[in-house]
Amino acid sequence: MSKISAMAFGLAFSLSASAFAFDANADTVQTGKREILLEATKSWNGKPYTHFTTGPAELVTIRLTIAPHTVLPWHSHPFPNAGYVLSGTLTLHDRASGDSHTFHAGEAFAESVDDVHRGESGDEPTVLLITYAATPGTPTSVSAKGEKPEY
Structure with a gap:
């Protein structure tokens, strides 16, 4: 292995090792807390929603x-x-x-x-x-x- 190839391999290895170290120290992956603020099939005055756009939205x-x-x-x-x-x-x-x-x-x-x-x-x-x-x-x-x- 040439000197340049060995240096490139060493650099790539050290970068990948630091990436794994970062992942090991990262915060735990968790789901977020959902709070539904509104689910509605009708408006505040009681009129039902009957249609949405049929074209581009x-x-x-x-x-x-x-x-x-x-x-x-x-x-x-x-x-x-x-x-x-x-x-x-x-x-x-x-x-x-x-x-x-x-x-x-x-x-x-x-x-x-x-x-x-x-x-x-x-x-x-x-x-x-x-x-x-x-x-x-x-x-x-x-x-x-x-x-x-x-x-």
């Missing part, structure tokens, strides 16, 4: 911050979405029925599809994390006639 996640004592404009969503209240409170109002429900920090909610509604914050800023099961190029929020955009 796109997940869109936004962080929405609403100032204290603010009412968002009336709007709807063309596809299912789920929200999580990071801080503050959110009261959702359904325009057709007049129903409302308040969600607090740490709570998840399933939003309605094609139902005109709006959100209202409480005494402190409300921060939401919302994920939409969308289609590429489609707006996630549609303003009701005569209303400003939700965001």
